[in-house]
Amino acid sequence: MKHSDWKALSEEERKTLGWHRHPHIRTATIYAIVFAIAFIVVILGISKNSTVHLNRKPTAREAFETAKVFVKDKLKQPTTANFPENSYKPVIDTATNSYQLQSVIKFITTSGKTIKSNWIIKMHYIKGDWSEKTSWQVESITMDPEDK
Incomplete structure (x- = not known):
């Protein structure tokens, strides 16, 4: 009505x-x-x-997910990067928030060649949301062989 x-x-x-x-x-x-x-x-x-990411230190798996972002940033064609799902070696020091991760990556170079490369990243968790790049400080990234 x-x-x-x-x-x-x-x-x-x-x-x-x-x-x-x-x-x-x-x-x-x-x-x-x-x-x-x-x-x-x-x-x-x-x-x-x-409750998603705050108020705790990142696990090895979470650090690996973040490390993949930093390694991709080092490539000339990051969209071609392919990481193994669970194949990584973590070394974590929770007292200093130091994370060292080692794994492999397959990527395609600008010349079209597929390369499998070993990589090691050393980084420190500063604070905040572990999934954000600004929460981490990268000390070094080593790739063998590198993207040329």
């Missing part, structure tokens, strides 16, 4: 109609439901994001 129709009713007719036919109550109910759903979505989003 529209608000203009509601106004046209007499007092007796208004009393006989149910509450759900009242235009203001129906509108308020719809807004309340939409607000409740939006509130739940926001709360779930906040609680999900706050």
Whole structure:
């Protein structure tokens, strides 16, 4: 029922109609439901994001994921890089937040040749979200053979 129709009713007719036919109550109910759903979505989003990466030191697997980004940055064609899934050797010193990782990478050079290269990275975890590059300080990256 529209608000203009509601106004046209007499007092007796208004009393006989149910509450759900009242235009203001129906509108308020719809807004309340939409607000409740939006509130739940926001709360779930906040609680999900706050526990992902913060307030702990990175694991070897997380350090490997970050190291792959730094190694790719050293390549001339980083999109051709292919890393093994779980083939890496970590050396972690949690007292100094030092991470040394060793693995292999296959990539295609600018001349079209596929090369398999061993790499070692030494880096320090500074603080913050481990998945961000700014949370790390790279000491050295060694690739043998290098991308030329």
